[in-house]
Amino acid sequence: MKRALMGSEYRPCTYLSENSKTGASINLPIEGHCTPTKRCAVDCYAKSGHTILESNIKKQKFISNYLLGKDITELVYECRRLTAVRLNGTGDLLMKHVPAIINLAEQCPLTTFWGMTRKIKIAERINGRLPNLSLLVSVDSTSPKSVWKYNGPLCFGPRRPEDTVPDNDMIITIFPRHHAGIIIGNVPNDPKDCLAIRKIVKGCLECKRCWSWKE
Numbered sequence: 669m670k671r672a673l674m675g676s677e678y679r680p681c682t683y684l685s686e687n688s689k690t691g692a693s694i695n696l697p698i699e700g701h702c703t704p705t706k707r708c709a710v711d712c713y714a715k716s717g718h719t720i721l722e723s724n725i726k727k728q729k730f731i732s733n734y735l736l737g738k739d740i741t742e743l744v745y746e747c748r749r750l751t752a753v754r755l756n757g758t759g760d761l762l763m764k765h766v767p768a769i770i771n772l773a774e775q776c777p778l779t780t781f782w783g784m785t786r787k788i789k790i791a792e793r794i795n796g797r798l799p800n801l802s803l804l805v806s807v808d809s810t811s812p813k814s815v816w817k818y819n820g821p822l823c824f825g826p827r828r829p830e831d832t833v834p835d836n837d838m839i840i841t842i843f844p845r846h847h848a849g850i851i852i853g854n855v856p857n858d859p860k861d862c863l864a865i866r867k868i869v870k871g872c873l874e875c876k877r878c879w880s881w882k883e
């Protein structure tokens with residue numbers, strides 16, 4: 669078994685993180701990684717709960733550095749066993765992570781890598797390269813206008829009750845604002861709402877909407 673907390677030799681027991689909705693995810697730090705909108709800075713689900721435990725933040729930082737290294741063997745082995753892995757389960761990618769993510773997807777052709785980013789340039793580097801790798805660009809009611817120029821798939825959220833979702837075919841999924849599995853406020857229903865948040869499915873593997881838009 670790999671060593672856990674050992675000072676400067678720290679390595680997590682597993683490189684992937686578990687998530688009851690997405691199954692498995694590569695979690696990254698918020699700090700130094702995210703460029704949140706005003707809405708996201710307040711509503712982000714990863715700002716509270718178990719994701720901010722010291723051990724989890726330590727792991728997020730480790731993974732961020734690990735993706736900058738030359739050897740991602742351990743992560744490849746974990747991902748190859750899975751049908752799908754969520755990218756950025758917390759935090760966001762940096763541009764310098766992109767080569768490792770592409771390498772990972774190439775080495776795991778039977779695993780789907782999917783997720784969301786706030787960064788158009790990251791999505792432009794990732795999308796369209798490999799059949800098993802894609803990102804939605806996250807937008808919300810406080811996003812800068814420039815984001816809407818992105819010519820690729822979007823997701824909208826966190827959506828508060830007062831937010832109007834633009835009529836835009838590029839929006840694949842809407843995320844009603846929620847915490848610990850509970851929607852906050854009377855967010856209007858929309859056919860594009862995340863099925864897990866609306867408790868129509870248990871998790872992403874039952875749904876696949878956020879990556880099957882490519883098919």
Ligand code: SF4
Binds near residue numbers: 841862869872
């Ligand atoms: S819409 Fe489906 S695939 Fe996307 S996050 Fe929700 S449950 Fe997962």
